[in-house]
Amino acid sequence: MIQFDKVVKRFGDVTVLRELDFHVKPAERVTLIGPSGSGKTTILRLLMTLERVTSGTIEVDGQCLSHMKRGDRMVPADEKHLRQVRKKIGMVFQQFNLFPNMNVLRNITEAPVRALGVPREQAEEKARDLLEMVELSDKALAHPSQLSGGQQQRVAIARALAMEPEVLLLDEVTSALDPELVSGVQSLLRDIARSSNLTLLCVTHEMNFARDISHRVLMFDQGQIVEDGPPEQIFNEPEQQRTRDFLQAVLNA
Numbered sequence: 001m002i003q004f005d006k007v008v009k010r011f012g013d014v015t016v017l018r019e020l021d022f023h024v025k026p027a028e029r030v031t032l033i034g035p036s037g038s039g040k041t042t043i044l045r046l047l048m049t050l051e052r053v054t055s056g057t058i059e060v061d062g063q064c065l066s067h068m069k070r071g072d073r074m075v076p077a078d079e080k081h082l083r084q085v086r087k088k089i090g091m092v093f094q095q096f097n098l099f100p101n102m103n104v105l106r107n108i109t110e111a112p113v114r115a116l117g118v119p120r121e122q123a124e125e126k127a128r129d130l131l132e133m134v135e136l137s138d139k140a141l142a143h144p145s146q147l148s149g150g151q152q153q154r155v156a157i158a159r160a161l162a163m164e165p166e167v168l169l170l171d172e173v174t175s176a177l178d179p180e181l182v183s184g185v186q187s188l189l190r191d192i193a194r195s196s197n198l199t200l201l202c203v204t205h206e207m208n209f210a211r212d213i214s215h216r217v218l219m220f221d222q223g224q225i226v227e228d229g230p231p232e233q234i235f236n237e238p239e240q241q242r243t244r245d246f247l248q249a250v251l252n253a
């Protein structure tokens with residue numbers, strides 16, 4: 001479903017990803033862990049086409065993010081191609097990123113109506129179902145500023161799901177929340193993940209959440225994967241010293 005092939009990403013002189021190769025299967029749930037600055041968020045931003053690769057290729061569901069086919073040739077992707085690929089991908093951000101001037105219902109329906117051409121009435125019906133799932137049915141007409149951080153993040157989750165993505169990207173989704181709101185959002189995401197066929201790529205500093213939600217954990221350091229395995233291996237019996245050092249530092253923090 002997701003394929004990184006020799007992906008290099010540089011920002012000026014700084015090389016953030018170094019010939020990165022990895023593959024995520026359909027419906028697989030993969031968590032990226034590793035020290036700050038190791039390139040985890042950059043991977044999600046590349047997938048959302050918020051950044052472009054310096055070299056190498058990324059494919060989502062067989063479609064390349066940087067190039068497209070024209071006749072027999074591959075040419076740089078245009079906006080239309082990118083929009084097409086982006087439709088398959090939803091993302092939930094650390095800072096929620098809701099539209100402040102729109103109410104909750106509008107936040108959820110805006111993209112399906114505008115980007116997918118879903119009739120507004122149908123989009124609203126789906127949005128109300130999603131609000132029920134995230135337990136915010138009574139907040140449909142509220143504005144984001146009237147909601148707690150946890151409620152805003154629930155709306156952001158509903159908004160991402162309203163596009164019916166095949167891939168969901170979660171970028172430190174509970175880092176900006178008050179501690180008492182973290183576990184509610186995490187258990188909501190765990191239930192959604194386990195009851196759907198979504199392919200999930202998650203960046204988190206919460207090791208219990210990583211253990212809970214993932215089939216597979218990738219330990220990153222300096223733009224490369226240093227260890228790749230199921231959560232039981234990574235958290236109970238890590239093979240690499242770098243993973244052991246990282247986990248010890250995180251767990252003692």
Ligand SMILES: Nc1ncnc2c1ncn2[C@@H]1O[C@H](COP(=O)(O)OP(=O)(O)OP(=O)(O)O)[C@@H](O)[C@H]1O
Pocket residue numbers: 011014016034035036037038039040041042043
């Ligand atoms: N737009 C940018 N311009 C310049 N440097 C950038 C840019 N975005 C990211 N970087 C650099 O790339 C490196 C990797 O950043 P990234 O956010 O991917 O790391 P991370 O592993 O997600 O870290 P954290 O866990 O702290 O979020 C960092 O050194 C960062 O400063």
